[in-house]
Amino acid sequence: MKLWISLLILLLIAAGVAFAWHALAIDPGLLTLQIGRTHVETTLVFAGIALLAAWVLLSLLWRGLRWPLRAWKLRGQRRSRERFAAGLTALAEGDHKRALRALEKAAHHPELHVPAQLATARAAHARGDNERAEAALDKAASAAPGAVLCLRAQFLLEQGNAEAALGLLQPAADRNDLPPVGWRVLAEAALLTGDHGLALRAVDALAAGDALTADALASLRARALGATLGAAPDSEALAALWSGLPRAQRGLPEAIAAYARRAAAFGQPLAAMDEIESSLRKQWSERLITVWGQLGPAHADTRLARAEGWLAARPDSPALLLTLGRLCVQGKLWGKAREYLERGLALAPSAPLWETLGECLSGQGNAANAAVCYRNALRSARGEATQALADAARAPLDTRAAIAEERDAHGMPRLAVPKEN
16 A cells, blocks of 8 residues: 555656656746846746755855854764773773772763763762762752652662652652652562551552562562561461462462461461462472471471371472481481481581581480581581591481372373483
8 A cells, every 4th residue: 555655646746747847848938037137037046046056055165164063963972882881891890999090070961960970879989978979869860750769769778778668669659650760669668667568569569560580479479478478467367468479479489488377376377288289299399398397386296297198299399308317306206316317417517507407416415416507507508528426336317319109280100211321
């Protein structure tokens, strides 16, 4: 359709030119100019061509006169971009003094003024020059109010003043007028100040704007949900909050762990156990199996029996061995507890395993080895080398990896595929 319209327009133009040329060929017109004693007569066609030629010459002359100024302007723009790039590079390298010098020069260019001032504020804040950072933000506030607001809040958050950052962002959040980085800073500030509902709202805003990757959003949402569930004031509020969450959010291991711990603290271990078991049937989670051993003394025998059933499928799980050790310590099954815990330490040493083994040995009356275990727990937490137990009577553990049956998402067992040497 556009092609036909273009052809029609071209035909109309050609017809108009033909008619005009025919009319001018019959009568080219007469143009008379008289200025004082000067009298000029010419045809209208020649006058038009002369005017067009004069306009072309004047245009070329004007461009020639403007060329030095234009070249100077382009050179200044190029230098400003180079300084801006050098300032950003220095900022990334941590050379804030050099970054400030380059960005201050780049800010003189009108097109780079706002981003250069924002980068100057970052460099000055990182250098500890809060006064200069505020001055740079003030210069950019009129052109980029949202970016300036978010930077001010972020600086306050980095200084440990989460309440001030929250108060700065709250009005814009109420108007739903925050850029993505503002919602991110708001979520962090809300988590630090205990305003978990606002943190969840900020996470929802980030999800709606597709501002984070799926993994980053899931991590932030898990933190917000965990904090919200962990701060529930009573069992009724916890149940209402849990039932009000979407199914996908109730399936997050972090959320289940927070709910289970809070439910057990309110004297509802069965609800906590049910949620953990339901999730573990769908997907194994080291975090949840660790929480399984932290639900208090209630139903410890039932949880121990269930965990021992999982051991057949997960014989080399450090979290499961830790949980079995904790549950055995609660039941005063010292021999089984030590076996599980030493197996876990042989696979993946950690401070909780050493600490629980210390409790086990203390319950057995082996105070000397218990003290070694407690010291090893501190050393392991600091990343230092641990000390062997003074127990030569025990045979060395078989730390070879056990072969466990694996099943797919539909519950069908997978065939073991031998690895090539």
